Amino acid sequence: MNFLVTGGAGFIGSHVCERLLGMGHAVWTYDDLNAFYEPAIKQQNLAALKAAGGKFIFVEGDLTNRTALEAMFRSVKFDQVIHLAARAGVRPSLQEPALYQRVNVEGTVNLLEAARATGVKKITIASSSSVYGVNAKVPFSENDPIFSAISPYAASKLACEALGHVYHHVYGMDIAMLRFFTVYGPRQRPDLAIHKFAQLITRGKPIPVFGDGSTARDYTYVSDTVAGVIACTQREFGFDIFNLGESQTVKLSYLIELLENALGKKAVIDRQPPQPGDVPITFANITKAREKLGYDPKVKIEEGIPKFVDWFRTQGTKS
Numbered sequence: 001m002n003f004l005v006t007g008g009a010g011f012i013g014s015h016v017c018e019r020l021l022g023m024g025h026a027v028w029t030y031d032d033l034n035a036f037y038e039p040a041i042k043q044q045n046l047a048a049l050k051a052a053g054g055k056f057i058f059v060e061g062d063l064t065n066r067t068a069l070e071a072m073f074r075s076v077k078f079d080q081v082i083h084l085a086a087r088a089g090v091r092p093s094l095q096e097p098a099l100y101q102r103v104n105v106e107g108t109v110n111l112l113e114a115a116r117a118t119g120v121k122k123i124t125i126a127s128s129s130s131v132y133g134v135n136a137k138v139p140f141s142e143n144d145p146i147f148s149a150i151s152p153y154a155a156s157k158l159a160c161e162a163l164g165h166v167y168h169h170v171y172g173m174d175i176a177m178l179r180f181f182t183v184y185g186p187r188q189r190p191d192l193a194i195h196k197f198a199q200l201i202t203r204g205k206p207i208p209v210f211g212d213g214s215t216a217r218d219y220t221y222v223s224d225t226v227a228g229v230i231a232c233t234q235r236e237f238g239f240d241i242f243n244l245g246e247s248q249t250v251k252l253s254y255l256i257e258l259l260e261n262a263l264g265k266k267a268v269i270d271r272q273p274p275q276p277g278d279v280p281i282t283f284a285n286i287t288k289a290r291e292k293l294g295y296d297p298k299v300k301i302e303e304g305i306p307k308f309v310d311w312f313r314t315q316g317t318k319s
Contacts, residue, residue, distance in 0.1 A: 003233075004078045005029045006063065006111065007085030008049075009042035011187050012126070012180070015226045016082060017049050017056065023230075026055035028076060030069070031085060032062040036092070037190055045187060063107025066114075073114040080233055081115055083108065083125045086156075089191065090130060090277045093153035104156035105163070112167045122174040124232045127161055129181040129218065129245065129282045130154035138249075139218075139285040142179070142241045151277035161241065168239035176232040181245030181284045185222030185304065186311035194219075194305070197256065198312050201263050206270035213253035216281045218245040221299035221307070231293040245284025246297045258301065262309040 003020050007013040008029025020027050029049075033039045049056050061068045063085055086104045087093070093100045108125070115123055132140045133148035149155045164175040188195045200207045228244040256267050289295035299307070 001079035002026045002077060003028070004072075004076070004081045006081070006083045007031055009033060009046050009058070010084070011189050012183055012222060012225060013084045014045035014049060014187055015185075015222050016084065016229055018052060019226050019230055021049065021052050021054040021056060024054070026057075028057045028059060028072075028078070030059045030061050030063075030072065033060060036087070036089075041190070063110055064102055066110045069110050070114045070117065073118045073120070078115075078118070078120050079122075081111070081120055081123045082229060082233065083111055083123060086126065088153070088189075090151040090153050091275060093151050093156070094277050097152035100152045100156045101159075104153075105159045108160045108163055112163060112173075116167065116171050116173065121172070122233070122236070123164075124176045124178065124229060125160060125164055127177045127179045127241070128154065128157045129179050129243070129284065130279070131158050131161065131179065132279070132282070134279055138281060139247065139283040140243065141285040142243060142288055150279065153277075165239050174236050175239050176237050177241045178229060178232065179241065179243045179245075179284075180225060181218040181220050181243065181282055183220050183222050183225045185308055186315070188222075188308065194255070194259070194308060195312070197259055197267070198263060198309065201259060201265055201267045204265075204268065206268040207256070208270050208272050209252065209256070210272050210278065211252075211274040212271075213256070214251055214280075215278065216249040216251045216283070217255075218248065218282045218284045219250050219255070219301050219304070220244065220246045220297065221304040224297035224299055227297075228289060228293060228295045231295060235293065237292070240292070242289045242293060242295070243284040243286050244289060244295065245282070245286055246300070247284050247286045248300065249281060249283045250301050255301070255305075258305040259309070262306045
């Protein structure tokens with residue numbers, strides 16, 4: 001099949017492209033290579049994908065450029081779209097809320113419109129665990145009320161979920177929304193906690209810890225997330241939402257301990273006040289994904305952190 005993967009030069013996207021190529025599909029990726037983090041890292045990902053073999057085509061473009069997006073859809077008959085491109089991150093969204101709405105919401109509308117106009121019926125879209133906000137009920141379930149977003153990023157992802165439902169209801173498109181839970185692993189963005197902490201610990205510099213270290217996240221190894229994405233491409237749902245997490249919470253203090261052990265070096269802690277927009281816990285109920293997708297995460301944090309550090313020692317320190 002012909003797949004379009006938006007954001008395919010990035011962390012999760014490059015792994016998804018790699019898996020699709022390995023399955024024998026033709027893959028196009030659309031990415032603007034913006035400077036949110038060093039574009040050379042994305043270029044490295046693209047070089048690896050081009051070297052992997054198979055039909056891989058990179059198109060540089062911006063989701064907010066509707067004309068360019070529509071031209072690409074007219075030039076290729078795509079069978080499916082996996083929409084992963086977005087402005088990411090809770091804290092940066094507090095600094096540039098309008099940018100996040102423009103890229104994430106308007107960009108998603110442009111993509112859905114281009115797909116609709118060219119007859120693409122099946123789209124898998126990345127959402128985020130951030131949509132749950134400060135949720136007293138744990139673990140988080142897909143049918144929980146989600147009207148308590150606490151960052152512009154979370155609000156933009158909520159809007160994308162609503163748009164997905166609209167395009168299913170009005171145009172009959174088959175749309176799956178995937179709520180990712182703190183994905184990590186090889187090629188992880190350098191601004192994300194695990195990669196950032198590994199860099200700072202290695203260099204003997206203090207790592208910023210917001211709060212007392214008791215915040216907890218449902219860290220998900222990238223190969224497990226990718227397995228969930230691929231499962232979505234092989235089934236039809238009409239419209240549905242799935243949590244893709246590990247269903248295991250890890251306190252920040254324990255995460256730092258695991259990194260220290262894997263790196264063989266103690267962290268210097270720089271304690272800071274809790275950050276606006278941060279939630280105290282994320283915790284995925286993955287019952288629905290298990291039942292409908294056959295989703296079965298394999299990599300626990302105690303295995304995943306050493307695997308990440310193995311990659312970091314050979315590649316990550318270059319970023």
